[in-house]
Amino acid sequence: MSKVKDFGLAVSLKDTGKEMIRLAKLAEDLGYGTYWAAEDPCIRGTFTSMATIAAHTRKMRVGSCILTAPMRHPVSLAMEMSALDDYSEGRAVLGLGAGNKVWLQDQLGRSVKKPMSLLRESVDIFQSMIRGETVNYEGEQFKALDVKLSIPPYRPKIPTYLGTLGPKGVQFCGEKCDGLLLGGYVTMTPKSLSYYLDNLKIGAAKSGRNINDIDITYMVSVFMSDNDREERDRVKPFLLKHLLAMLRLGSVGHDSDRDLPDSFYHKLKEYADGAGDPLDLITDDIIDSHLIVGSPERCKENIAQLVDAGINSFILYDCAPYGASMDIETTMRVFQDKVMSEFL
Numbered sequence: 001m002s003k004v005k006d007f008g009l010a011v012s013l014k015d016t017g018k019e020m021i022r023l024a025k026l027a028e029d030l031g032y033g034t035y036w037a038a039e040d041p042c043i044r045g046t047f048t049s050m051a052t053i054a055a056h057t058r059k060m061r062v063g064s065c066i067l068t069a070p071m072r073h074p075v076s077l078a079m080e081m082s083a084l085d086d087y088s089e090g091r092a093v094l095g096l097g098a099g100n101k102v103w104l105q106d107q108l109g110r111s112v113k114k115p116m117s118l119l120r121e122s123v124d125i126f127q128s129m130i131r132g133e134t135v136n137y138e139g140e141q142f143k144a145l146d147v148k149l150s151i152p153p154y155r156p157k158i159p160t161y162l163g164t165l166g167p168k169g170v171q172f173c174g175e176k177c178d179g180l181l182l183g184g185y186v187t188m189t190p191k192s193l194s195y196y197l198d199n200l201k202i203g204a205a206k207s208g209r210n211i212n213d214i215d216i217t218y219m220v221s222v223f224m225s226d227n228d229r230e231e232r233d234r235v236k237p238f239l240l241k242h243l244l245a246m247l248r249l250g251s252v253g254h255d256s257d258r259d260l261p262d263s264f265y266h267k268l269k270e271y272a273d274g275a276g277d278p279l280d281l282i283t284d285d286i287i288d289s290h291l292i293v294g295s296p297e298r299c300k301e302n303i304a305q306l307v308d309a310g311i312n313s314f315i316l317y318d319c320a321p322y323g324a325s326m327d328i329e330t331t332m333r334v335f336q337d338k339v340m341s342e343f344l
Helices: 017-030 046-055 074-087 101-107 115-130 167-176 190-206 228-249 264-272 284-288 296-309 328-338
Strands: 006-010 034-038 061-065 092-097 135-138 143-147 160-163 179-182 215-224 292-294 313-317
Touching (some): 006 017, 006 061, 006 215, 017 328, 034 046, 046 061, 046 074, 074 092, 092 115, 092 179, 115 135, 115 143, 115 160, 160 167, 167 179, 167 190, 190 215, 215 228, 215 296, 228 264, 228 284, 228 292, 292 296, 296 328
Parallel strands (some): 006 313, 034 061, 179 215, 215 292, 215 313
Antiparallel strands (some): 135 143
16 A cells, blocks of 8 residues: 555644644654644644644654735744744744635635735745845845844754645645645545646656655645444534635635536535535535545555555544544544554
């Protein structure tokens, strides 16, 4: 069976800080490799969460999933991540994305023009700072003149992951970044994954890189049960809710979704506008292309297909608050014992 580089964990945004610490320590004891601290509108501060988890763990990497690039100058990113990498003795991982347009533009009045140039400039300045260089950079989005970290970085390179879906973003990830973060209830099948791989290869070729050096990471909710049919019926309202939310944000229905039925997003939009029976849309194929659901054996089969198609790593996103038959701790334990151990 093909191997996986890493299984990470991203827990519920609604858990208390004390519970998040407990789950992170448990995850490390069980062998999960990375704790990913979420960033979403007006939840706990990501840097504080990352630093707290790093202080309560010993070897697990601590990453951001994902920081909103327009909210922070890349020099500020370098300062924060360099400090975290120092205090954690080389366990920091930067996950970065262009952000949620509804939050940034509609709620905060932060107009984001040319998101790709913003991401490129953020990564270029950040990586130069972490290398310990004196940066002189004037771009369309950011300026950094005669700037250098006063305290030498713990490492000359902090792994940089990009959360992006469009072809230009994925190509840039292949060119300059260490990992691609995929998730958010977009379609993930062997066929749709070829879209990401093709664009990663285009970007990697620009800088003479090997695509095998890029960590292709899938963040996915896992619903485990010995009763496949019961669990599949249980997840339908959950998946519908999130697909509708992603539709409103414009995060589904892009090029990578081309292997779904042509009528799916049209019907989903009709339902969003108040027509149709929603749960009729959530077939077994739709469930399997967005979640990992069922018995441990079925979960292993789903993961094996994705690994063979090109996924290197997985992030388990806590699904317990949404009605899963197992709570997050039980899911973590059963998954580690019956699924994860087969791939490491």
